[in-house]
Amino acid sequence: MTLGNSLRAVVFFLLLLNIALVARAGDPENKIRQTTDKILSIVADPALKGPSNGEERKKLIRKAVDEQFDWAEMARRSLGRHWAERNEMEKKEFIPLFAELVERTYLKKVEGYSGEKVRYEGEAIEGDNATVKVKIVTQKNKDIPVEYRLKKDEKGWLVYDVLIEGVSLVNNYRTQFNSIITQSSYENLMKVLKAKVAEK
Amino acid sequence: MKSVHSIFLILCLVIIPLPCLAEFFGASSDPLSEETVQVEVARLSPEISQLEDLIRDSNNPGPIDASRDDRPLQVAVIYVPSPKPSAGEYAGTIPDPLEPVNRAFFYFNDKLYFWVLRPAASGYSAVVPEGVRVGVRNFFSNVTTPIRLVNCLLQANFSCAGTEALRFFLNTTVGVAGFFDPAKKDFKYEKKEKDFGQTLGFYGIGSGFYIVWPILGPSSVRDTVGFVGDLFLDPQNYLIESLWINLAVKSYYQINETSLTLGDYEDLKKGALDPYTALKDAYFQYRQGKIKKSKKPNDRHSGESRNPVLSTS
Numbered sequence: 001m002t003l004g005n006s007l008r009a010v011v012f013f014l015l016l017l018n019i020a021l022v023a024r025a026g027d028p029e030n031k032i033r034q035t036t037d038k039i040l041s042i043v044a045d046p047a048l049k050g051p052s053n054g055e056e057r058k059k060l061i062r063k064a065v066d067e068q069f070d071w072a073e074m075a076r077r078s079l080g081r082h083w084a085e086r087n088e089m090e091k092k093e094f095i096p097l098f099a100e101l102v103e104r105t106y107l108k109k110v111e112g113y114s115g116e117k118v119r120y121e122g123e124a125i126e127g128d129n130a131t132v133k134v135k136i137v138t139q140k141n142k143d144i145p146v147e148y149r150l151k152k153d154e155k156g157w158l159v160y161d162v163l164i165e166g167v168s169l170v171n172n173y174r175t176q177f178n179s180i181i182t183q184s185s186y187e188n189l190m191k192v193l194k195a196k197v198a199e200k
Numbered sequence: 201m202k203s204v205h206s207i208f209l210i211l212c213l214v215i216i217p218l219p220c221l222a223e224f225f226g227a228s229s230d231p232l233s234e235e236t237v238q239v240e241v242a243r244l245s246p247e248i249s250q251l252e253d254l255i256r257d258s259n260n261p262g263p264i265d266a267s268r269d270d271r272p273l274q275v276a277v278i279y280v281p282s283p284k285p286s287a288g289e290y291a292g293t294i295p296d297p298l299e300p301v302n303r304a305f306f307y308f309n310d311k312l313y314f315w316v317l318r319p320a321a322s323g324y325s326a327v328v329p330e331g332v333r334v335g336v337r338n339f340f341s342n343v344t345t346p347i348r349l350v351n352c353l354l355q356a357n358f359s360c361a362g363t364e365a366l367r368f369f370l371n372t373t374v375g376v377a378g379f380f381d382p383a384k385k386d387f388k389y390e391k392k393e394k395d396f397g398q399t400l401g402f403y404g405i406g407s408g409f410y411i412v413w414p415i416l417g418p419s420s421v422r423d424t425v426g427f428v429g430d431l432f433l434d435p436q437n438y439l440i441e442s443l444w445i446n447l448a449v450k451s452y453y454q455i456n457e458t459s460l461t462l463g464d465y466e467d468l469k470k471g472a473l474d475p476y477t478a479l480k481d482a483y484f485q486y487r488q489g490k491i492k493k494s495k496k497p498n499d500r501h502s503g504e505s506r507n508p509v510l511s512t513s
Contacts, residue, residue, distance in 0.1 A: 140330070166493070
């Protein structure tokens, strides 16, 4: 093989390698992209627009979110040290209520979507933990940095925390729940939580 | 093709993906390892329960009604397992010895928002198109460049200072007195949010306890000092001679900002079981996050968000 041919082969190989490197995004980021795209398409779907389709839209968005979020893990972390003190029945009761609380706020935010772009800023994987950084680009010259924290288990990569502008959702709830439990009781927390979730 | 061209191409193709590969080998995510945290908590829990019992006994809180708060002054025990022992950062809460007073001011600010600020901002946004309001936001942001620039310098972050200086130049000229932000839109130089409170935190000064100022909102001991310090850096305080006009201008700025963030406070309240605590924690985490970020080497290189490999719009 001539020198020219070998060099051409190396160039070709490196070109392919470069393309592969540039195009790759790991599983966690792909997962986030998929779910985000799915939700954005639901919101943008003309067939689902309008208040009459509200319930249908909400149902579909919830389904998409449930595929991506590990509610049990989030609920456990949000109770912090109080989780270990709960019995099985209390745990079973708490998880869906917590999921409902978070989803309600999220749904409201998503409904207010008005064309913001989502920019993927990078991903870092360390064993079974990963973070995916995203920026929501608004029309108002303010970008919102969002960070997803994911964990891998047999179901794949699932989100266990979301940080918006550096504020962890789990930590924020943990502070609130801890404050209520230590000042009153877990029963009171459940009372407040149920009332909140039942609010319009 | 000629061999010299091939060699040149090969060199390019090897060098270009280096940032990408550096990520493979050098990438350090920083997820809190909850396992480490929980092991630490478990290890410390006997001492923690003892401390809690001591506090509970000394304070003797009565039955708590979720809406009223008449507990005696409490010492806040913050046991904070640190996931990375070297860091000196911790995931905890800000002490709040002034909680009753803070809650009162929180309530006052809440009413101020719903009764005064929100109606004014809604009315204003109905009359003034969003583009104009964003322009006003940009204008004020441009005017307050010295605050950010000086604090960049105080943190010895020269690329940050350079970015702010460049942004000021571009936005004042091309951006027509700062109404537009071509520095970000076209040249991809993003605003570096820096203030004196962050600078103090950067040098290791702790936040102190939580303070809710009437009208001004959530703060801390350190951030209040920061706020005062930044008053000396704000050009408006030198250019505007009358205090009343200055206050009027600042009020207008606040109405404009609120008109662009309508719904944010409502969403916080909607998602929170205890909005006061939610805001306190969010404020604390936000400030800690900013300080932590300013210490990272990443923040000190210009164009951190301009990596063409990672960002796609």
